[in-house]
Amino acid sequence: MIQIHIIFTLLSYAIFLVACLAGVLFLVQERLLKRKQVGSWIFRLPSLEVLDNLNLYALGLGFIALSIGVLFGFLGIYHELGYWWTGDIKQYLSVGLWGWYLIVWWIRLRSTLRGKRVALLSVLGFTLVLFTVIEAGMWQSSAHPYVDTRV
């Protein structure tokens, strides 16, 4: 159960990284187009529509993977300890992250926001991922010690 939790959570992070990179490329090009600073190198990058779609698919897939990861995390805790909530910092962050991506994906699917704003939310989302990984790893009492604190 824990293995499934780990695999899907890491998979979701990798997919969110793709969404984030697509977002960064979108934002850079969008800015240059708006400022009419169009060099020929810009034509070697994927188009805005391709990046926007890539962002949408990555957000969707990443969200599904994260949902499975988080679900199996909870099941794992319940299986080991007999209760759902440990109060671990990582638990708060993961649920927060899940909620964030739920909102972003929903916004994008409803088409209320597109392009620049979703790209920006996607980049912000990934900084939250990084924060979750790094901050939780540094937290001594965490059940997720990415940094080995026993030494």
Add this chain to the structure above:
Amino acid sequence: MAHIVVVGLNFKSAPIALRERLAFPQDSWSSLYPKIQQQVGVQETAVLSTCNRVELYTSTDNMAAAPDRLHDFLIDHSRMTASEVKPALYTYTQPQSVQHLFTVTSGLDSMVVGESEIQYQVKKAYEHAKSEGATGKYLNVLFQKALNAAKSVRTETGIGRICNSVGTVSVDLAQKVFGSLKGKSVLLLGAGEMAQSTLKRLAIRGSDHIAIINRSQERAEHLAQQHGGVYYLWHHLEEKAAQADIIICSTAAQSAILTKKMVQGMMQSRHNRALYIVDLGVPRNVEVSVGELDNVYLFNVDDLQKIADKNDLQQQQAILASQKILHRKVEHYLNWWQAETSRCAPSSWERAEAS
């Protein structure tokens, strides 16, 4: 010693009337190779015949006589007088002949500098000649190296990707926004000449659902017929604009016909899908503030000209870089040729033996 000799004419040296008299249709190439080899006395042959050039590539041991015989061959073929054809012909002997093929294949000698179609045409000419057994060691290596050099030039300098005219820049920007233009709707507001040529380029790259709104119905209907579009009356403007992904404005209107408020409403009804607007009108047809809206990409004629000028500078730099690459590649071929010919030439000892 086998030398490369090239004789031919192109769009710079000859008008189209002469080029079409000399052109060799592809189904005649097979019979052409043995004819050239017999009449001119060359060992290897390839024929490059496109709408912009007709060139005979040969490898011959008789470098002194081959050019004149190739001239005569082309003059015979044209059924015109020598005085009509000869001034348009150019002749290159080694090493200029090698340099010439490399330059042609890379698109540096093309009407639209850097175009890639010629690379395909050279490849086709070479493969045909090779399949008919008309080429040998020297032309095989020459063409392979030329094609390889063209590939390097394209990837290293990006020369074919540089757009340096307002028309091509406007279409390339559309592709920058949308990627493929297939299935994208275009609205033409006004049917000025620049708008027409932009529409033509967009249609070539796959845009369909073309709507045209113009004061002169006759002109608009003619254009609609040409590109499979539909003509609409002026009062359909807002409805059609909301459906379009690409809007090209070129009316003579004295005040803005697309205002920020209008476009804001349009964006809502199109769920914020990207909208690309080219404003070719002077005075401008679209309020400048429209460009501030999210997911709207507005370019006027000055913006496009500035990008084209900047790209033109890059094009000049890319040409210089391409020439450097070609110089290096030509050297490679000549070194190979040198080594090959000295290896194949009979040594003094062998010559003494023979005598």
